[in-house]
Amino acid sequence: MRRAIVYLIPFTWLLVLFLVPFLIVFKISLSDVALARPPYTPQLDLSQGLSGILDFVRELDFENFIFLTTDSLYWKAYLSSLKIAAVSTFLTLLVGYPMAYAMARAREDWRPTLLMLIILPFWTSFLIRVYSWMGILGTEGYLNQLLLWLGIVSTPLQILNTNWAVYIGIVYTYLPFMILPIYSQLDRLDGALLEAAEDLGCSRASAFWLVTFPLSRPGVIAGCFLVFIPTLGEFVIPSLLGGSSTLMIGKVLWEEFFSNRDWPVASAVAVVLLIILIIPIILFQKNQQKQAEAEA
Amino acid sequence: MIRFENVTKRFGSFVAIDNLSLDIYEREFFALLGPSGCGKTTMMRMLAGFENPSEGNIELDGADIVDVPPNKRAVNMMFQSYALFPHLSVHDNIAFGLKREGMAKDKISARVAEMLRLTRLEKFASRKPHQISGGQRQRVALARSLAKAPKLLLLDEPLGALDKKLREETQFELMDIQEKTGTTFVIVTHDQEEAMTVASRVAVMDAGVLKQVATPSQIYENPNSRYVADFIGDVTILEGRARKEGNRYELAWADGQPPIVAQSALEIGPGDTCYYAIRPEKVEIHHDKPEDDNVLQGKVIDIGYLGNISTYHVQLANGQTIRAQNFNTERSTQQAFTWDDTVWVNWTDRCGILLAN
Numbered sequence: 001m002r003r004a005i006v007y008l009i010p011f012t013w014l015l016v017l018f019l020v021p022f023l024i025v026f027k028i029s030l031s032d033v034a035l036a037r038p039p040y041t042p043q044l045d046l047s048q049g050l051s052g053i054l055d056f057v058r059e060l061d062f063e064n065f066i067f068l069t070t071d072s073l074y075w076k077a078y079l080s081s082l083k084i085a086a087v088s089t090f091l092t093l094l095v096g097y098p099m100a101y102a103m104a105r106a107r108e109d110w111r112p113t114l115l116m117l118i119i120l121p122f123w124t125s126f127l128i129r130v131y132s133w134m135g136i137l138g139t140e141g142y143l144n145q146l147l148l149w150l151g152i153v154s155t156p157l158q159i160l161n162t163n164w165a166v167y168i169g170i171v172y173t174y175l176p177f178m179i180l181p182i183y184s185q186l187d188r189l190d191g192a193l194l195e196a197a198e199d200l201g202c203s204r205a206s207a208f209w210l211v212t213f214p215l216s217r218p219g220v221i222a223g224c225f226l227v228f229i230p231t232l233g234e235f236v237i238p239s240l241l242g243g244s245s246t247l248m249i250g251k252v253l254w255e256e257f258f259s260n261r262d263w264p265v266a267s268a269v270a271v272v273l274l275i276i277l278i279i280p281i282i283l284f285q286k287n288q289q290k291q292a293e294a295e296a
Numbered sequence: 297m298i299r300f301e302n303v304t305k306r307f308g309s310f311v312a313i314d315n316l317s318l319d320i321y322e323r324e325f326f327a328l329l330g331p332s333g334c335g336k337t338t339m340m341r342m343l344a345g346f347e348n349p350s351e352g353n354i355e356l357d358g359a360d361i362v363d364v365p366p367n368k369r370a371v372n373m374m375f376q377s378y379a380l381f382p383h384l385s386v387h388d389n390i391a392f393g394l395k396r397e398g399m400a401k402d403k404i405s406a407r408v409a410e411m412l413r414l415t416r417l418e419k420f421a422s423r424k425p426h427q428i429s430g431g432q433r434q435r436v437a438l439a440r441s442l443a444k445a446p447k448l449l450l451l452d453e454p455l456g457a458l459d460k461k462l463r464e465e466t467q468f469e470l471m472d473i474q475e476k477t478g479t480t481f482v483i484v485t486h487d488q489e490e491a492m493t494v495a496s497r498v499a500v501m502d503a504g505v506l507k508q509v510a511t512p513s514q515i516y517e518n519p520n521s522r523y524v525a526d527f528i529g530d531v532t533i534l535e536g537r538a539r540k541e542g543n544r545y546e547l548a549w550a551d552g553q554p555p556i557v558a559q560s561a562l563e564i565g566p567g568d569t570c571y572y573a574i575r576p577e578k579v580e581i582h583h584d585k586p587e588d589d590n591v592l593q594g595k596v597i598d599i600g601y602l603g604n605i606s607t608y609h610v611q612l613a614n615g616q617t618i619r620a621q622n623f624n625t626e627r628s629t630q631q632a633f634t635w636d637d638t639v640w641v642n643w644t645d646r647c648g649i650l651l652a653n
Binding site: 190192193195196197198199200201202203206210211214215294 | 344345346365366367371372373375376377379380381382383392393396397426440441444
């Protein structure tokens with residue numbers, strides 16, 4: 001009985017806060033747009049009884065999903081999101097791995113402080129941190145002022161409102177999600193393994209590629225998924241830092257909802273996004289499971 | 297083959313190895329024995345190249361190796377934790393060092409197969425380290441460190457993680473393998489039985505200094521100091537003053553007790569303080585007073601029954617305890633001596649060792 005309650009809590013949570021909202025969104029995605037409040041039709045009228053439900057179901061169709069395939073904007077936005085998510089995941093890995101490595105190599109008594117510093121930015125509002133990047137990256141921003149003052153450039157660089165600004169914003173925001181899992185792997189690495197590798201003829205560098213990196217791979221994979229999955233649907237960073245040419249599905253979604261007030265199409269976009277995300281989420285779960293088994 | 301020449305190693309202000317010189321010969325099974333913190337692991341790490349001496353030279357085959365990095369030394373090490381690569385199979389673990397040498401593929405697989413056969417691991421070649429038992433892991437570690445056919449193999453507490461039975465089996469395996477391969481083995485251990493069993497020569501270390509370097513039987517029967525006598529095996533140590541009587545010494549060691557007579561080649565001045573070490577298996581125990589040297593009367597206060605032997609703690613009138621061991625040669629649950637029995641212990645003048653320090 002008690003065990004049943006323990007199981008029930010997470011399932012109820014998922015049911016109420018994930019499955020039910022998803023079904024509502026899915027239902028809207030099968031509806032048609034209407035000048036009404038809420039702005040879609042049909043509405044379910046339970047006072048009509050069974051015939052009302054049947055009428056309602058008959059009105060639903062996959063029109064909006066078909067529409068997504070006819071307008072190139074949508075699949076381009078999906079592709080562009082995948083590309084931006086993939087590139088920024090890679091960049092985050094490039095920046096995050098050396099940081100995680102340095103942390104794992106740091107003196108024991110320094111590590112808690114370093115960990116704290118990695119987590120510290122979360123204590124400030126995400127929006128404020130992204131806004132401050134606008135102040136840094138703008139043509140009049142601090143970065144350009146510094147570069148001009150150093151004489152590296154003669155005219156200010158256009159960074160803000162390009163994809164580069166989006167990459168910088170994403171790498172900055174999601175860096176902790178990359179560092180922490182890699183760090184936790186590297187931290188557990190037995191130093192004797194590296195000595196053994198050296199003893200058997202490895203140079204320091206080849207010991208890294210043959211021992212350290214393969215052993216940190218579960219952390220790298222976990223970190224990549226933790227960055228890739230939320231980045232794919234990211235909306236705030238591309239809309240604040242990106243330009244008009246930055247095409248991401250999160251932005252499209254927002255515009256469909258709030259600018260076009262086309263809730264059914266927006267819902268269809270959201271459902272497709274979720275389906276796309278399920279693949280990496282499942283892969284992530286598999287990776288975690290495999291790691292748990294390897295450690296058991 | 298290996299020569300430590302006035303080697304000193306300091307960690308900050310702590311002196312781990314203190315002006316130590318030592319020769320280890322080819323094809324030898326050499327044991328560094330000592331309590332933890334005595335510097336034996338530091339010695340080994342200096343041989344492997346993970347530590348450099350603060351002063352002095354280390355030679356391997358006549359060449360100074362102090363500046364040679366670990367990956368360029370013809371020395372391999374078997375780590376205490378085994379340090380097997382968890383992401384590689386048994387086969388790939390053993391092949392790891394060979395691949396770094398750039399050896400041809402078919403030669404590598406032949407060599408790995410040979411190592412697997414030597415350590416009886418053929419069946420486990422494709423397993424990962426976490427899929428095999430502790431004893432098998434130990435053998436993988438050994439195979440991996442032997443694969444490159446090093447001139448010198450270092451073993452850092454190689455059997456520490458195994459249970460007693462497996463440890464004893466493995467000790468003999470190690471000796472077999474050492475003999476078959478002809479490699480010089482240097483083993484570091486704090487387990488005196490292990491050192492005595494496997495090694496052809498043992499160095500007893502304490503606080504960064506070599507106390508004695510000799511064969512196991514010499515170390516046991518002719519320790520050169522109280523420290524060595526006490527560290528290796530069971531011993532009772534008495535303190536007294538010796539006086540030369542013909543070719544023997546007479547040791548006055550306690551009021552009201554007869555002096556102990558001992559043969560010794562040591563030169564001890566009259567009235568100098570010296571020590572006398574006697575091992576329990578050399579002490580006989582009797583109900584009636586025997587006619588012999590070194591006869592003392594006492595009372596049995598403790599009995600340690602081990603099955604094959606019994607150890608009796610016999611307390612003398614002055615409070616000193618002498619331990620005596622008897623082999624239980626007859627199958628009987630009835631012990632010849634029991635608590636509070638008044639007994640006589642004795643040993644001949646050749647059984648104990650006179651020590652100057």
